[in-house]
Amino acid sequence: MRAFLQRLNPRAYFAGSSAPDTTPYELVPESEEELGDSIPLLPSSSTQSLDKQLEQIAPRRRRRKDYQCASPALFAGIALGGLFAAVVVLCVLLFLRQPPEEHIPPPPPPPPPVSNTDMSDPILAARAHVAALRARQPQTLVHAASRYSLKTGRSPPRNYDLWFQFAREHGCLVDEYDQIYRDFKPFYQLAERDPIFFQRMIDAASKMMANDAKEMGRYEIKNGKVIRPEGKPTSYWDTEPLTLGWFSHILPDLTVIINGKDEPRVVFDVRQTGDAIRDRALKLTEQNPFEVSPHPTYTYFYNKPGCTIMRSKDGFPDVANDDSAFFLSSAKTQWTEDLYPILSMTKVSPCFADILFPIEYYYTRSWWSRKFGHENNIAWNDKQEKIYWRGTASGGQIFDDNWRNFTRFKLVDKSHAHPDLLDAEITTFADELCMGRPECHRDQIMAEYKITGALTPKENAYKHKYLLDVDGMTFSGRFLGLLRSGSLVFKMTVFEEYFNEWLRPYEHYIPVAPDLSDLFEKLAWAKEHDAEARMIQERGKAVAGGIVTDGQNDCYFALVLLEWARLQEIARNATAGHH
Numbered sequence: 001m002r003a004f005l006q007r008l009n010p011r012a013y014f015a016g017s018s019a020p021d022t023t024p025y026e027l028v029p030e031s032e033e034e035l036g037d038s039i040p041l042l043p044s045s046s047t048q049s050l051d052k053q054l055e056q057i058a059p060r061r062r063r064r065k066d067y068q069c070a071s072p073a074l075f076a077g078i079a080l081g082g083l084f085a086a087v088v089v090l091c092v093l094l095f096l097r098q099p100p101e102e103h104i105p106p107p108p109p110p111p112p113p114v115s116n117t118d119m120s121d122p123i124l125a126a127r128a129h130v131a132a133l134r135a136r137q138p139q140t141l142v143h144a145a146s147r148y149s150l151k152t153g154r155s156p157p158r159n160y161d162l163w164f165q166f167a168r169e170h171g172c173l174v175d176e177y178d179q180i181y182r183d184f185k186p187f188y189q190l191a192e193r194d195p196i197f198f199q200r201m202i203d204a205a206s207k208m209m210a211n212d213a214k215e216m217g218r219y220e221i222k223n224g225k226v227i228r229p230e231g232k233p234t235s236y237w238d239t240e241p242l243t244l245g246w247f248s249h250i251l252p253d254l255t256v257i258i259n260g261k262d263e264p265r266v267v268f269d270v271r272q273t274g275d276a277i278r279d280r281a282l283k284l285t286e287q288n289p290f291e292v293s294p295h296p297t298y299t300y301f302y303n304k305p306g307c308t309i310m311r312s313k314d315g316f317p318d319v320a321n322d323d324s325a326f327f328l329s330s331a332k333t334q335w336t337e338d339l340y341p342i343l344s345m346t347k348v349s350p351c352f353a354d355i356l357f358p359i360e361y362y363y364t365r366s367w368w369s370r371k372f373g374h375e376n377n378i379a380w381n382d383k384q385e386k387i388y389w390r391g392t393a394s395g396g397q398i399f400d401d402n403w404r405n406f407t408r409f410k411l412v413d414k415s416h417a418h419p420d421l422l423d424a425e426i427t428t429f430a431d432e433l434c435m436g437r438p439e440c441h442r443d444q445i446m447a448e449y450k451i452t453g454a455l456t457p458k459e460n461a462y463k464h465k466y467l468l469d470v471d472g473m474t475f476s477g478r479f480l481g482l483l484r485s486g487s488l489v490f491k492m493t494v495f496e497e498y499f500n501e502w503l504r505p506y507e508h509y510i511p512v513a514p515d516l517s518d519l520f521e522k523l524a525w526a527k528e529h530d531a532e533a534r535m536i537q538e539r540g541k542a543v544a545g546g547i548v549t550d551g552q553n554d555c556y557f558a559l560v561l562l563e564w565a566r567l568q569e570i571a572r573n574a575t576a577g578h579h
Contacts, residue, residue, distance in 0.1 A: 170551030199571035234260020269306030325395030376486035508540035
């Protein structure tokens with residue numbers, strides 16, 4: 001059964017592909033106005049309006065160079081001069097009717113190695129950091145395919161050549177997608193034993209969602225066009241089709257399930273050893289999938305393989321599940337313990353087996369994006385040397401006084417105890433914390449923490465040299481915006497996101513323990529090592545602004561879907577072979 005996963009020489013793989021080095025057709029992009037102006041600043045609730053926008057983001061035309069003049073052999077066989085002249089005239093007319101060629105300019109060559117840059121200048125050093133990242137990317141399709149095969153042990157998926165061309169056009173990274181390979185590896189392993197498994201799970205999810213979508217959307221790509229789900233199954237029902245429309249023209253036909261919740265959905269530790277866990281993965285055990293909803297969730301996670309988190313990865317481990325509101329008392333559940341392929345915004349490994357993808361928060365062209373109203377206009381040395389945070393009292397469901405362990409409440413407690421080091425306030429209260437239960441003591445909590453609902457301008461963050469990003473219900477969607485602000489970001493999270501390979505702790509931001517116990521210690525380091533702290537800040541800003549772009553997000557999302565489509569293709573081929 002390994003035939004369909006055989007290792008192929010990259011050159012051999014592309015021998016029958018459309019683009020070994022150049023394609024026999026040109027991808028003709030729409031103008032910036034045609035694409036950019038089709039995205040509204042605010043979401044539209046009109047289905048008809050959405051359909052029109054999807055039509056505007058149509059697959060790019062593929063125009064073959066079919067215009068050819070008559071061959072010399074034809075002229076050799078023509079004896080009469082008049083007939084010869086007529087043919088010449090005809091060729092000229094055809095040439096004049098031919099539309100002008102539209103050439104996509106090749107991407108600029110990688111910048112030369114930085115040799116004379118003053119590395120003590122944090123801005124120049126950050127630019128050199130990004131330039132070095134880009135310079136190490138494969139520059140040819142064969143090189144990119146070779147790197148892919150080296151890392152995964154398989155040939156690239158169908159349409160990888162089109163993806164590579166798309167990546168080059170949009171200035172994307174080509175060789176930094178290990179997260180995708182990890183997310184899909186268990187499904188490829190299972191495909192060796194049961195090649196129809198992946199499609200069978202998609203069909204099972206689709207059948208369930210026909211009656212109750214459970215905040216998941218089923219999207220189809222057919223002939224390069226996006227077919228959105230019926231109704232409004234998720235909060236992103238009107239924006240995700242627009243996002244898919246930017247790169248659907250390079251995708252094969254597929255059907256994908258996208259989770260609309262902030263929380264991951266698939267509780268399955270694929271790192272358990274032995275054949276028993278693989279046998280378990282291949283079976284559907286739940287009569288009602290996505291209905292696992294324990295409350296509170298602390299005991300459930302503590303007893304699940306792979307679902308304990310640690311305060312530190314070094315030394316003797318200290319369990320930190322009670323430091324995370326999600327693990328302590330998740331606000332939203334509806335999980336499954338069967339291994340469904342689901343695209344999700346975030347997860348905790350190895351507890352969850354969801355497949356990560358870029359969510360709308362991280363597209364600057366999306367109205368979901370956490371944008372600042374204007375650029376940072378305060379110099380680094382003029383900023384206040386304290387940590388700043390404002391946010392919602394989100395976390396988990398409140399039972400008794402468990403909320404005192406939620407990160408955001410503990411953060412404000414620290415701020416009140418050390419106002420000279422930390423300025424943190426909760427501005428609004430998330431109703432999901434109480435779910436309408438009177439024993440939640442909502443009013444008492446709001447009074448104690450002076451939660452008035454009054455919002456502060458996001459740009460107030462610019463006044464502070466240090467900004468903090470902490471988990472809420474799950475991940476915080478403001479991380480990239482904070483990195484781009486011009487202040488040093490401290491980050492507390494137990495969650496993974498798609499960009500973890502590109503934004504690394506101590507290189508682009510300062511990590512903080514789940515219980516915030518090392519926050520002031522790391523603040524003291526930043527104050528004592530201002531030049532190094534500034535260097536981290538500038539590197540984070542450079543990568544968040546210059547690497548994690550909308551185009552890069554599209555490249556990541558598209559490669560996820562190429563892997564997804566290949567697993568569906570494996571299932572189709574296996575099904576056809578049985579008939």
